[in-house]
Amino acid sequence: xxxxxxxxxxxxxxxxxxxxxxxxxxxxxxxxxxxxxxxxxxxxxxxxxxxxxxxxxxxxxxxxxxxxxxxxxxxxxxxxxxxxxxxxxxxxxxxxxxxxxxxxxxxxxxxxx
Amino acid sequence: xxxxxxxxxxxxxxxxxxxxxxxxxxxxxxxxxxxxxxxxxxxxxxxxxxxxxxxxxxxxxxxxxxxxxxxxxxxxxxxxxxxxxxxxxxxxxxxxxxxxxxxxxxxxxxxxx
Numbered sequence: 001x002x003x004x005x006x007x008x009x010x011x012x013x014x015x016x017x018x019x020x021x022x023x024x025x026x027x028x029x030x031x032x033x034x035x036x037x038x039x040x041x042x043x044x045x046x047x048x049x050x051x052x053x054x055x056x057x058x059x060x061x062x063x064x065x066x067x068x069x070x071x072x073x074x075x076x077x078x079x080x081x082x083x084x085x086x087x088x089x090x091x092x093x094x095x096x097x098x099x100x101x102x103x104x105x106x107x108x109x110x111x112x113x
Numbered sequence: 114x115x116x117x118x119x120x121x122x123x124x125x126x127x128x129x130x131x132x133x134x135x136x137x138x139x140x141x142x143x144x145x146x147x148x149x150x151x152x153x154x155x156x157x158x159x160x161x162x163x164x165x166x167x168x169x170x171x172x173x174x175x176x177x178x179x180x181x182x183x184x185x186x187x188x189x190x191x192x193x194x195x196x197x198x199x200x201x202x203x204x205x206x207x208x209x210x211x212x213x214x215x216x217x218x219x220x221x222x223x224x225x226x
Contacts, residue, residue: 034213043203043217099210100169103156
């Protein structure tokens with residue numbers, strides 16, 4: 001059974017810092033990994049999707065990497081801003097070949113001015 | 114235009130009642146999902162439909178019955194509501210089962226009195 005762990009659970013930083021959020025998973029037979037952000041009272045917004053054949057994806061100040069063999073992904077946020085404050089979740093298929101996504105419990109990020 | 118819309122946004126009702134949550138997506142996606150997010154913010158998939166057919170049915174009590182009248186709609190009916198059903202329910206859609214990313218609605222906050 002796939003287990004997804006996100007570290008740290010919470011993070012509070014001053015504006016401008018570069019951040020690294022971590023996601024680890026137990027079953028490396030995945031076909032993709034997805035990072036989301038969730039704002040309070042809202043649904044999830046997809047940030048980046050990395051296919052199993054890829055090592056990283058970039059979108060603006062966000063960069064996500066994937067190391068399948070070690071069961072890890074990192075989300076790098078450059079030059080953080082208060083608007084980045086949200087909960088960040090990663091999701092992977094629950095097991096090899098499965099379509100059932102398993103989510104981590106998220107990293108709650110606060111960026112203060 | 115809202116891509117994935119759910120109604121109602123809030124639902125407060127008493128134990129034992131039957132209620133429905135509606136979901137519609139205007140993205141032309143083939144796959145739709147229902148998720149439950151508990152009080153600890155843990156997100157877990159409940160159901161997935163692909164082209165109106167049930168694909169994923171996780172260990173959900175049979176009091177929960179999804180219905181997909183067409184590809185753009187996936188409704189969730191809940192019978193005999195229990196206190197433990199209190200949560201936020203999210204609808205989501207994706208192009209297909211493999212080709213994520215998923216697009217989420219803003220959620221329906223269900224409170225059982």
